[in-house]
Amino acid sequence: MEESERTALLALALNLVIFSLKYLAASVSGSIALKAEAFHTFADLVSSLTVIIGLKIAKRKTKSFPYGLYKIENLTSVIISLVILYSGYQIVLEVINSNPNELRNSGVAILSLLFSVIITFWFSWYEKKIGQKINSPILLADAAHIRTDVLSNTVVLSAVLSNLIGYQLDKIAALIIVGFIAKTGLQILKDGARVLLDASLDYETLNKVKKIILDTSQVSELIMLTGRNSGRFKFIEASIVLKTDDFSKAHFIVDKIENHIKHEIKHIDQVLIHYEPLKKDKIIYAFPLADDQSTISTHFGEVSFFMLVIFQSTDKVASKVEILSNPFSKVEKRKGILAAEFLIKNEVDIVIVKNDFESKGPLYVFANANTEVKLTQEETPQKALEELGLILFPSLDIQKCKVRKEDCT
Template identity: 30%
Template sequence: MNQKQSKIKLAKARKRALISIALNMFLALGKGVSGVLSGSAALIGDAIHSTTDVFASTAVFVGIWVAGREHPSFPYGLYKAETVAALVTSVAVILAGYEIGRQAVFGVPTMPDVRIALPVAAISLVIALGFGILQLRAGKRLDSPALKADARDYLADSLSTAVVLISLLLVPLGYNIDKIAAGIVALFVLYAGIQLFIDAVKDLLDAAIDRETEWKIIQYVENYPRISKVKKFFSRNAGGRYLVDIDVILHTPSHKIADLVADRLEEELLVEFPGLVLARIRPHYAPGEFMKRVTPVKSPDGEMSLHFASAPWFLVETVTTEGREVKKREFVENRYKDAEKKKGLLVGRWLLKLKPDEVMTNARDSVAIELLKNSGVELVQPSSPTSTKI
């Protein structure tokens, strides 16, 4: 993900956070008024939960807004402002759970008026559950931990409201479990708050990215041309995004090629992995015993082709780094030789997967050759510009 894409996602996340603030205010007001009028301790506790959500949603909005800012004192970005917002959200949720539990234990038991409380609880449940699901999807799509935290808070709110609704439905049957329902609501809220708190603290302490994503990045890097292996891999989360610092081994003594490969790889990683906002590649030279050379040919054991992307076959040779002694020869048919569109691009990408170190050819105007050259593959001319012998 590049900086522009990240800012677009943050702008969308801010809009979602504003909607969340307005909706929480509506829910808190509705539950609070109906809870007081009906005498339902559980609904009042649920209203307290929604009230803290108003402040938590405001913190989410502020965190997302700050995350989109740039400042020279923060060269790695302010993405963790979202994590701070998620941390504030978790504390608010935990406090809400405590207050609801306290009311459930020490509050005076009353028989709630279901005519007032029941419709409000039902409507609140539908709103909280529906918006929570939508907010969670948006949080995943926009890679926003603050929106995900807000969504989980809504889902916890819907669970607690469901318990309140069940307790109210039992009142006409002669069962008054209002205080028990309030206690269950408190447990739901406390659990959600503690989970959010743990996740936020991990992010603030620079926890590494998940193993699956790490392995995918390492595989991508080690399959890149001129790179033999990943020497060191460091990563850290940053507000739903992540940064990587990778040391790689290249078998080329050329600093120019090493820098070219590193620069290209950094750019491609940002495109290939959407959550990545910063990639730093540090190349190290380690001379390899062998290298791979690719040559376009007219046929197996035939002459060199004067064309590149349209060459029917490619000779792939494994040669010694010192002396260029051929150790292995393999002829590979050009699967894209008859492509009508983007032939050069297709051939270039296909050859890059073979990880060649150098290409021997007289051709110079092929898109495939430019792609290989820009990826750090060296171009080698035959001894004679018009020679077709290999």
Template identity: 25%
Template sequence: MTLDNRSTVRKVLIITLLLNLFVMALKAVVGSSTGSLSLLADALHSVTDSANNILGLITSRFSSPAPDRDHPYGHQKFEAVGALGIAAFLGIACFEILQGAVERILKGSDPVKISPPELWLLLLVLGINIFIAFYERREGQRVGSPILIADATHTMSDVWVTIAVLLGLIGVWQGIQWLDIVLSFPVALLVFWSGWSVLKENLPWLVDEMAIAPEAIHAIVMQVPGVINCHDIASRGVVGRQVFIEMHLIVDANDVEAAHRITEEVESQLEAKFRPVRIMIHVEPPAYRSDLISYESESKRG
């Protein structure tokens, strides 16, 4: 069983793209008029927000969970690849922010000037960013979309960035010019942390890390009548998104039909617990014996 959430993902990404373009324009205009390094860096961060939405639309177009001849396991890893693209954009933004801050320290710059109306515009920007982050995360969790959850994480970092920038500009408004440069560094660190979080969440999917402990699968399978034992259990994917399970199953059956009924019940139990899931079972006769639940570790083989 596979779930196709791409229409919802595209709708959410289009809405957030339009909002992010509006936010980016506001930050760029206010940043240019005030000369604020931290705000211009924040505008650069918003450029990556819009780029991420476009990247998400592209990857969602190709990330169908349905298998075909060339992709028998579906195409959902395209979404994880898109999430890694978001991490790359965040890394670039981090570098640009740090570079701008160091250059301003070394070369100096004109003083930053900010007015109350410009501060109110930034409060509006903050409110829009908070809405985008919670909207994307809620929809991403509802439909199980890694690209929406990753983008929501990115946008949440934008919320903290904008808060830091606002604090700095309020300080500048009160005459503390150095706050604008100083706060550029934590902004960069927040951007970097967001990128690392996205990378850490999506690498297991791409490298086929174990999705479910074999002991948990074994416990469920052993409750099915007719099962003697199961071994060489392997799983990959992400629970709630798409999981693939394979195993060797020893059954108490002397004909194909009886073995088939037992495996159908095993699949039904696993489907109820871990759906959506695709299961591959290799059936073995009652006389076969193996106490090995999962594959041996590297340390045991050595």
């Protein structure tokens, strides 16, 4: 049996005991207010039974309801909110407007109410703690409802005590308490209705999901992101563009993103990510350059410059050349990895180098971003491109970059 179900059964048993105790005390003392409070507890008994039914049904999945019946919890929360509001109305009618009666055995009434206040206060705290732990709206709603019982018990207790000393202070207290009851009920009603109407997930959760997706190097674009609650669970749907047209690799990337989201965010039932390959209208080649900005360097992370040569996807003649300064050439550690990430941010598709990478870091970064690495024995970018059947116009004006901190073109 799940923790939520055990808590709901405990609530049912406690309400049954408290109802019996209050009704017995009301019969012995003759208190109309205590009798009304007993029937108020009977309403709690019905609510607790509704909670158990909701928890039992909510987790089921059928052909007609493939996403589960999680919203039963939210529907039950709405019902409980209406019970809370009705309880406030009940208190107004049966406590504030009741005429004081001569009580018999008032000690029995006081003891039963004190017992009810202590038990309901403890159980309200306990149920709220469990509800927050498992993110169950139905337990949180019931805990809030039970907190109103603490208040209503206190109102009735005040009525009994004030009757003994000749003062009627319960009316003022009851009006204040009814205001709190109404506020609690309306808040639960609002939260439950939002989920039933498929309102969006909160901004903080969606923003966290967005960051996880965009921090994945293979993702080129986030097209759409939506999310909704259903009971205690969250459903997330996204549409992304990946830097690969390989189906098996795309499937692996999407699985990795989905697992990352489920690991970082609690109570995720389903993450559905639609993906499509990146349709590029240009292909960008990158070369690590020596200090003369004309020849290909034998180094990578420590070079001062990178040349980017841009081809339109249907052309074999370069349309643009950029020479960028390497912002990580002087760092002490991880310069190769940082340089690789720098080229990926500049949307490089193919990196042409003279030597294999001595460390696996840059190679892993490129492979993870679906960026191809090619080896060449040629001395210049022009010759290396000609080796691939591509043309870099000799007349193309390549403005050499003066050594400075910022990038230049």
